[in-house]
């Protein structure tokens with residue numbers, strides 16, 4: 001691994017400093033905001049996850065453009081993220097100074113109304129070993145790929161206020177699930193030769209230091225699993241803390257670990273989460289990308305389409321172009337889930353597809369590796385292909401990119417046109433009573449439950 005140019009690291013190595021509800025009023029740029037706006041942040045930040053850091057504040061947010069700045073909206077709580085009655089409820093709890101425990105109670109009551117575990121994620125997809133051990137830190141939904149949630153990777157360098165993993169971050173402990181022993185993972189891969197990919201996810205696994213993360217990865221390497229083709233790392237660290245790969249104490253060690261993976265003939269795919277072109281613009285992220293790529297890892301990118309952040313085709317076209325220029329491979333555009341501040345960030349399916357289509361039309365073929373917009377729903381990843389006329393009626397055309405049953409993939413199917421629909425549950429089949437997969441899906445879910453309810457999990461799909 002090429003060491004960083006010393007002068008760069010010495011002059012520009014910032015120390016990570018995080019800001020949360022407890023200390024955000026110390027941020028100089030926040031001090032300048034009117035007290036009313038600071039209080040609004042406190043109200044919302046008591047319900048939704050809130051964490052940011054010095055890199056996001058100093059290098060990504062343009063403080064001359066508040067509150068419209070996309071990264072400000074992405075990481076700082078905004079009044080409109082809560083519905084008015086929820087806002088009032090928390091506002092009045094704070095104004096009455098009810099005390100930490102009571103405020104926590106009010107917060108959890110509101111959170112429970114925000115659909116904290118969408119798309120059946122609580123009920124399905126937790127795998128088990130042949131001896132019956134349930135693996136709560138894992139999820140196996142699509143044949144080839146297992147998701148793995150390292151227990152020490154359940155946080156991030158900053159939080160996206162749209163994130164569907166928010167119950168993990170706000171201390172709703174009963175939703176936290178994780179698995180310490182990577183031996184279980186190895187054992188599972190031995191029992192499942194069909195699995196080719198392990199996807200480390202979180203939170204953000206890149207919150208772990210290199211030594212800890214290498215325990216997981218090295219046990220996979222040491223196990224010499226013939227079926228293991230690819231290790232994926234789902235991470236937003238390139239956006240929120242690129243110094244992880246530059247100047248942090250363990251950055252060289254982390255990159256050496258990446259090289260160790262590729263050196264063993266295993267593909268390392270870094271699934272980077274970028275929501276806006278500005279996240280690709282700093283010197284720090286550019287050098288971090290170069291360093292990761294120099295290990296032989298490939299960086300693929302993904303993001304949901306988000307109101308107020310990237311809900312127009314120019315932003316997406318720019319983002320994909322910048323990514324390809326930096327050697328990244330655009331991979332997924334997601335539709336934001338029906339949870340948390342969905343009413344604030346959500347973009348209807350038809351509009352999301354128009355944004356995708358218009359952006360796709362503006363870029364070269366090398367950007368068109370991207371697929372979307374895609375919903376990570378209970379039956380699978382469903383892509384909206386477009387709107388078409390069937391006789392005198394309009395229809396929405398969709399297909400599965402991933403299916404609980406692989407046989408569903410790549411078969412176009414139709415729904416009645418609905419401009420306002422935001423999720424598959426809002427759509428009706430164009431003809432007949434149900435979508436082609438629904439009968440089979442019901443049977444699959446039923447038989448899973450009968451097998452002993454092998455499933456408690458809130459994660460899966462979506463970013464990062």
Ligand SMILES: *Cc1c(COP(=O)(O)O)cnc(C)c1O
Nearest residue numbers: 141142145147376402460461462
């Ligand atoms: C998206 C996703 C994967 C990975 O799917 P690919 O199409 O291979 O990228 C795996 N598991 C779950 C649950 C997912 O949502």
Ligand code: SF4
Nearest residue numbers: 156159160163236464
């Ligand atoms: S979207 Fe990813 S980076 Fe953002 S808060 Fe959620 S898990 Fe963390």
